[in-house]
Amino acid sequence: MDILEKLTSNAALYPEKSAFRYIGKEGDITEQCTYAQLFQEVRAAGGQLQKQYPPDSRIVILLPAEAAFIRFFLGALQAGIIAVPCPISFSEPGINRILKIIQNCGAAGIITNRKTYKMLFQRQNEASLALQHLEIDWFFTEGFDPKTPPAQLQSTFTDQNKPAYLQYTSGSTSHPKGVMISHANLAANLNAINNCFGRTAADTSVTWLPHYHDMGLVDGLLSPIFTGGTGIVISPLLFITKPFLLLQTISRYQAGFCGGPGFGLDHCLARIAPELLETVDLSTLRVLYVGAEPVRISTLEKFAETMRVTGFRKESLVAAYGLAEATLAVSLHLHGTPLTYKKIAETNPKEVVACGPPVEFTEVQIVDPQQKTTLQEGQTGEIWVKNAGVALGYWQNEEATNATFRAFSSAGEGPFLRTGDLGFMDAGKLFITGRTKELIIIRGVNYYPHDIEEVVGDAHEAIQPNATAAFSVETEEGEALMLVSELKRVAQEENLDAVKTKVAHSIGLAFGLVAHQIVLIPPGKLPKTSSGKIQRLKAKEMFAGN
Structure with missing residues (x-):
């Protein structure tokens, strides 16, 4: 089932269960919705969007961490419109990035709220003026009508070549690339993640990750819906200013799942007073995944040792590897088992942590990036990936799509996704060592x-x-x-x-x-x-x- 079918099913099975709760700066619930409410609101949002935009239109979603984002993201999918989650920024470089995304995908409209709209134009600079004078439709969430007749669901899941949404890469290039994620890609990766984690409808997950980023969107927001569990959302800014709120929330709601980049763990260690740790219980946290760049062993070890007083178990740490081009996850450490470290003989001999075996139905090959020959176990090369979660390609960029998504080895095996990341396999586990382009x-x-x-x-x-x-x-x-x-x-x-x-x-x-x-x-x-x-x-x- 795709994400919309999962929402329909879970609304019927658990109508009064909380689908999402949004946490305020004092730990209070600022917004919440049940599965029945979310189901009705998504259908109504889809109906409104379907009236305003034709199928396959690209609609930029420029919303903060609030319930309106998930309502309109799924509403766009319901209407057969291609959703384009986009980071909000009020700086000139940030607005320029928004403009480049709009231009790249040929967006027909922008979904936002009036407060964000006003703040975008508070600073009069070249970028804000360009956005202000852009000929594009602005759809304000304050005009949401929950009584709108539902959208007629487009037949998207069975069409493997039809993107459901575009995930723009957050790298440093001046020309952002929109990764085309289909319903099939999303369902395959959500199945793989949650089968590995063992997450069920009985579980609560907490996220502080940006909801427009692949990790925050796919696992932070969509995994709870996919499994029928409850998702609790803390805004990224609130986590940065009050990291202890994350631990309090996990403790209060007995959450089993959370995760993010390693700097989030370092941030907690640096900003939370040791005496506060004795007031929270993290014993229910079965999975704390750590991903993004290669994971620092020192971060894992220090966090596990420091958090022992909370009941946190080191075996809950999950070193993870993934990328937007694969929807999200490629490999995950098996939680509940000890982390695996391995020494590598490089210029600076060090240990790296295993990011677990590849997720289900995934083939990983380590390939010499120049010769395109498959390397032996233990040899470092570029990581190539093949599974149903690998995206369709980059939006209207055939050259980059061919180079990245349609790679073949010297033996003619493929097509593979070229990740651009370096690593090696050992005993069925993937170790990440760096990136080819940043060597x-x-x-x-x-x-x-x-x-x-x-x-x-x-x-x-x-x-x-x-x-x-x-x-x-x-x-x-x-x-x-x-x-x-x-x-x-x-x-x-x-x-x-x-x-x-x-x-x-x-x-x-x-x-x-x-x-x-x-x-x-x-x-x-x-x-x-x-x-x-x-x-x-x-x-x-x-x-x-x-």
Whole structure:
């Protein structure tokens, strides 16, 4: 069954059960809806959209973390309209990104609320003026009529070549690519995730992830609906300002599932007073998945040890690997089993954590990215993926689609999704080591940026954790290492030369490298994606000329 059929079924089975609850800054419930209510509201939203937009129109959804988002996202799918979740930003670069997404997908309309609409144009700049004068239909959620006759459901699930929504990649490129996710892709990946997790209708999940990002959308919002469970939503901004609220919410509602990038765990460790941990119970948390970039073992170990006082079990940690081009998940550690670490003999010998076996019905091959030959177990190469969750391709970008989604090995096997990520298989488990496009190559030796960034983050107490970008720059002597690091707010008065000296010393000891340049910047100035990933290529564009 697709997501709409699952909603219909669950509304009949559990009409009075809470489908979603939204948490406010004091831990109060600001919005909630039952399955019966959600079912009726989605059908009504679909009816309104179907009256206003023809089938297959692309509609940008520009809404904060509120119930209206899921109502209109599923309503668009109900109406046979292609939903385009989009991050809200009121900065000039953020509005420019919105404009590029609108242009790329040829959007017919924008779904938002009047408060967001007003804030988009508060700062008069070139981007906001361009958006204001754009010839596009604005659909305001305040005009939602729950009594609207329901949309006539379009036959989308059986058409493998029809996108249900576009997931725009949150990388650092100036030309965003819309990943086309079909109903079949979504159903296959949701089945794979929840069969691995063992999540059922009896379970409660908590999410703080951006709802327009693949992890926040697919697992954060759609998994609870798919399983018939209850989803509890905390906005990303609220989590950043009050991380303890996440633990309180898990404890209060006895949630079994949560997850996000590793920096979320680090944020909890850095911002939550130890005495507060004794007031919460995390013993019900069966799965705490950690994904995005390669997972730091030190983060997992420190979090597990610190949270023992709450009843949290280390075996609940799930190292995860996935990407938008595969809908979401590719491989997941089996929760309830010990994490697996393995040493690799690279430039900087270290341990990496297994992101588990590939999810059900998934084939993973490790391939030499240049020769396209399949590598043996234990050898590092590019990760290629084949399963029913692999997306249809990039919206109206045949060249990029062919290069990424239609790869064949030298032996003619395929088509595979080329992930652009590096890793190896060992005993049926996938280990992630880096990205092909972000490798730093100095004097013919490969260095993974995240390895260097981890050392920099630990080099001096003034350096903000998980806020360093390492990349190579061209010099007269060839490729050289450049580092850009955020300073902690309390460290603004530090002797910056002393900080740089300590960073340079640490890099020299760890890698035998001499940093060409070390740039220290204020907090919040390092470019990151909506999911918290460091945008190394963007950082290079911004700082390499300094």
